[in-house]
Amino acid sequence: xxxxxxxxxxxxxxxxxxxxxxxxxxxxxxxxxxxxxxxxxxxxxxxxxxxxxxxxxxxxxxxxxxxxxxxxxxxxxxxxxxxxxxxxxxxxxxxxxxxxxxxxxxxxxxxxxxxxxxxxxxxxxxxxxxxxxxxxxxxxxxxxxxxxxxxxxxxxxxxxxxxxxxxxxxxxxxxxxxxxxxxxxxxxxxxxxxxxxxxxxxxxxxxxxxxxxxxxxxxxxxxxxxxxxxxxxxxxxxxxxxxxxxxxxxxxxxxxxxxxxxxxxxxxxxxxxxxxxxxxxxxxxxxxxxx
Numbered sequence: 001x002x003x004x005x006x007x008x009x010x011x012x013x014x015x016x017x018x019x020x021x022x023x024x025x026x027x028x029x030x031x032x033x034x035x036x037x038x039x040x041x042x043x044x045x046x047x048x049x050x051x052x053x054x055x056x057x058x059x060x061x062x063x064x065x066x067x068x069x070x071x072x073x074x075x076x077x078x079x080x081x082x083x084x085x086x087x088x089x090x091x092x093x094x095x096x097x098x099x100x101x102x103x104x105x106x107x108x109x110x111x112x113x114x115x116x117x118x119x120x121x122x123x124x125x126x127x128x129x130x131x132x133x134x135x136x137x138x139x140x141x142x143x144x145x146x147x148x149x150x151x152x153x154x155x156x157x158x159x160x161x162x163x164x165x166x167x168x169x170x171x172x173x174x175x176x177x178x179x180x181x182x183x184x185x186x187x188x189x190x191x192x193x194x195x196x197x198x199x200x201x202x203x204x205x206x207x208x209x210x211x212x213x214x215x216x217x218x219x220x221x222x223x224x225x226x227x228x229x230x231x232x233x234x235x236x237x238x239x240x241x242x243x244x245x246x247x248x249x250x251x252x253x254x255x256x257x258x259x260x261x262x263x264x265x266x267x268x269x270x271x272x273x274x275x276x277x278x279x280x281x282x283x284x285x286x287x288x289x290x291x
Contacts, residue, residue, distance in 0.1 A: 033125075036125055036129075037125075037128065037129060037132070041129070044129055048122055048125075048126065051118075051122070055085075055089060055111075055114065055115075055118065056082060056085045056086050056089060057082070057085075059085040059088070059089070059107060059110075059111045059114075060078065060081040060082040060084070060085040061081075062107050063081040063084060063085065063104065063107060064078050064081040066101065066103045066104070068100050068101055068104075069099065069100055069101045069103050069104030069107065070084045070097055070098070070099065070100055070104055071097070071098045071099065071100030071104075072096050072097045072098060072100075073097060073100075080097065083097065084097040085111065088108055088111045088112060088115070089111055089112075089114070089115040089118075090115065091112065091115065091116075133242055133245050133247040133248070133249050134249060135160075135162075135166065135238070135240070135242065135249035135250060135251045136160070136161040136162050137158055137159070137160060137161070137238055137251035138158065138159040138160075138161050138282065138285060139156065139157075139158055139236065139251075139253040140156050140157040140158075140266065140285065140286055141259070141286045142156075142255075142259050142260065142261045142286070142288065143155065143156050143234070143255050143259050143260045143261065144156075144260070144261050144264050144265050144266055144288055144291075145213075145222070145260050145261070145262055145263075146262075146263050146264060146265050146291030147263075147291065148265075148291070151212050151213070151214065152212070152213040153210050153211065153212055153213065154193075154210070154211045154212075154213060154219065154222075154260075155208060155209060155210050155211075155265070155266065156208075156209050156236065156255070157206055157207070157208055157209070157266050157285065158171070158203075158206065158207040158209065158238060158251075159205065159206040159207070159269075159280070159282060159285055160203055160204055160205065160206075161282075164204070164242060164243055164244045165202050165203065165204040165243045166202075166203040166204070166240035166241065166242060166243070166249065167201065167202060167203075167240060167241045167242075167243050168199065168201060168240055168241055169199060169200050169202075169203035169207070169238060169239070169240035170198060170199040170238070170239050170240065171195065171198055171199070171207065171209050171236065171237070171238050172192070172195075172198065172236070172237050172238075173192070173193035173195060173209065173211055173234060173235070173236055174190050174191065174192055174193065174234070174235045174237075175190070175191045175192075175193055175218050175219065175232055175233075175234055175235075176188065176189070176190055176232065176233040176234075176235055177189040177190075177191070177232050178231055178232075191218045193211045193217065193218065193219070193234070194211065194212075194216070194217070195209060195210060195211055196210040196211075196212065197209075197210070203240055205270070205280050206269060206270075206280060206285070208266070209236070224262045231256070231257075232256070232257065233254050233255070233256055234254070234255045234256075235252070235254050236252060236253045236254070236255070237250065237251075237252045238250060238251045238252070261288050263290065263291055264288040264289060264290055264291055265288060265289060265290075265291045266287070266288055266289075267284050267287040267288060267289050268284075269281050269282065269284050269285055
């Protein structure tokens with residue numbers, strides 16, 4: 001959580017909480033699967049590789065501690081015990097390295113059981129991790145606030161970076177305020193920001209989200225020279241159904257006052273090609289022009 005004087009930053013740009021949670025009870029049996037599913041993909045793959053090599057090193061050490069437990073292994077060569085462990089754990093069995101004693105057969109039995117159940121669990125985790133539906137939604141880097149049609153409007157832009165369509169896409173804007181009471185207690189206030197258009201039946205190109213700063217808007221008095229005493233955050237959430245997967249996908253982003261471009265609007269990204277086809281140029285997606 002970022003703090004600047006009395007200002008508190010609760011969410012980062014991607015919508016992840018930066019609040020330290022104290023006194024939370026951790027139950028490894030109940031939370032392990034959730035923690036693994038929340039790991040970033042590179043760290044998840046690194047964890048699987050670490051478990052795989054760690055198991056092989058463990059069983060290789062057990063073979064190596066008893067000379068003669070692996071027939072065909074060169075005396076004193078740990079690498080032979082390691083390669084035999086790799087073959088046993090993966091149930092390969094080339095035949096040049098085999099158990100050479102009752103002790104070796106016992107360790108092979110333990111390792112075969114570990115490999116059978118371990119690979120089943122890891123394969124299930126990997127499938128669950130890669131099968132989670134996701135949306136590649138591009139959010140504009142800034143918000144724009146300008147005068148349009150006699151009204152002050154606040155806008156942001158979304159685009160679908162995949163060639164598929166998101167069916168029944170819905171967008172919500174929520175203003176999050178941090179209020180400090182005279183006694184010093186911090187309260188988190190959430191207020192919805194009404195949109196001109198909050199949903200689209202097919203989200204395949206771009207979506208311009210517009211909020212009018214009228215008398216009913218919590219942002220009606222917002223101005224460039226106004227001091228931000230609550231460090232307000234605008235939370236954007238988008239949900240819809242991926243037409244290729246048939247599952248619900250979502251995306252989110254968070255903007256602060258520093259992300260507002262005053263007196264500017266978004267540049268156009270749609271144009272007609274020479275053959276008459278419509279094109280969307282995402283290279284100009286974040287560009288703004290004077291309103």
